[in-house]
Amino acid sequence: MSTVKHAAPAPVATPPVREARRSGPRDPAKRAQAVAGWILASPFVVVFLVFTAGPVLASLGMSFTDIRSTDMRSPFAVAFVGVSNYADLLQDPVFRKVTVNTLLYLVLGVPLTMAVAMLVAVGLNSISRFRGFFRVAFYLPVVTSIVAVSVVWKYIYREEGGLLNAVLGWVGIDGPGWLDSTSLALPSLVVMAVWRNFGTLMIIFLAGLQTVPREHLEAAEVDGASAWGRFRHITLPAMRPVLLFGAVITGIGYLQFFEEAFVMTKGGPLDATRSVTFYTYDQFSFGNYGYAAAASYLLFLAIVVLTAIQFRLLRERD
Template sequence: MYRALTGWTFALPFTVLFLLFTAGPVAVSLVMSVTDIRSADLLDPLGVEVVGFDNYVRLFTDPKFVRACVNTAVFVGVGVPLTMALALAFALGLNSGLVRFRTAFRVGYYLPVVTSIVAISVVWRFLLQPESGLVNELLSAVGIQGPNWLNDEAFALPTLIVMAAWRNLGFAMVIFLAGLQAIPRELYEAATIDGARRWAQLRHLTVPMLAPTMLFVAVITTIAYVQYFEEPFVMTQGGPLDSTLSMAHHTYNQFGFGNYGYASAMGYVLFVVVVGLSIAWFRLLRNNVDR
């Protein structure tokens, strides 16, 4: 009895904070998502009208929300494989033993991960300026006229994807590197004796052995990319012509406009998307993980 009471005593502060700042707001937002509550209704919450699933139906007839969903799908569909491919390539290079000063490279690749995304976005915005940005200056030095990266509808979203992949590859690289170092060297020695070349070893040995690691990286990266917000908020404000508007950014804007019920419905749709994609990754890679 005393031990149980001691345990609950230590758990009580976290439990109270969790209920107040996590579970409570989640429950309240679920209720709000089936109402038409706006900022003006906060003084009289009992007068709010319950609209059922009208907010959810309205979402998919809202061209702006549909565009945000498409942008987010492109960001995830291109950004996640790109980030994982780059991270795996860098991890393989560092794990090969042919690269000197590997610790310095690890720190350098990981540094963007621990740097404020807002600060990174501001720096990249200056680097991508059409006239005075370093990127276009380097391109002009070799005779190439650089585009207006952040104000051209054709380049804005791909630019954010590349920047996000650069920023996040350090985290995925460290995880992949840990997975590679856990693979017994004897397996590679046996494969070499059997005549397997590097590509065959990568395809039939490294990738299957890394399946659990790949699953973890895929799920974490997908969750982060579905919720991408800071990049368009700081660099493009969702433009040009909503070409970089994300689901999270659009939800934030609706809260700012005082459409709390509508924004809450958006938040729950985003939650369902995150859960659905996570389940899809688990099913896609489960067979390799269970081997």
């Protein structure tokens, strides 16, 4: 009688068992490092909370109240008014006027500043001699006191005895009162601001031009592309992140336009050069703290919206 042998069943593969992490106590050395890090950072954290985060949150709360300078001795008498300050601002004709002025500063100043900075950066990138000298010369107005620069340009723009009208007089042109005209005062301030601020973007763009692949430019030149074609189709796309950074910081600067108008025109003539920042400064000087806080947060909202638009337009594309 034969015996039938049955094959042994094949072993079933079982998934690997993950080793449980040991939940033991934390490494004392790492804990000591973390404590030491917080101790070293605590002075900055305290200063930031007291002098930055605290005032920002306080001003946000003030924007929803009717607090004035006369209420500082009795802060509990301040009433909560909700969004009334914001609604009053939007209905204020003076605020609408300064908002239009600020948009003009932005629309005129940002493209001009970026165009001049790019033109100068491309020029400096194509030369080898005296490049350092020209960098310092073009950047010098940026580090010069804005008050000193504004005073000098105020005399340049003078109707009688001004340098600009004197030069125009050499060719028989009777120059106007640049800062006394409601139509010329704002563009005149923009020209001065472009001259003063393009040095920062020039340095940034010059650094960005160094990152453009040389082999791409040389290949395009061999294929017969013109200088403008190489700049438009190779240089500008390669510098898109640099252009985005320059547009953001320049746009924020022109939305906060203040010192030039304060020194040169005092916001005149007829509020033609008064900006939102100037308006906020005036309201704070008048003691309308809640109103001024609301205006500053509307300006903050405008900066956020502008930055979002710039990121959408200038972000890198595949």
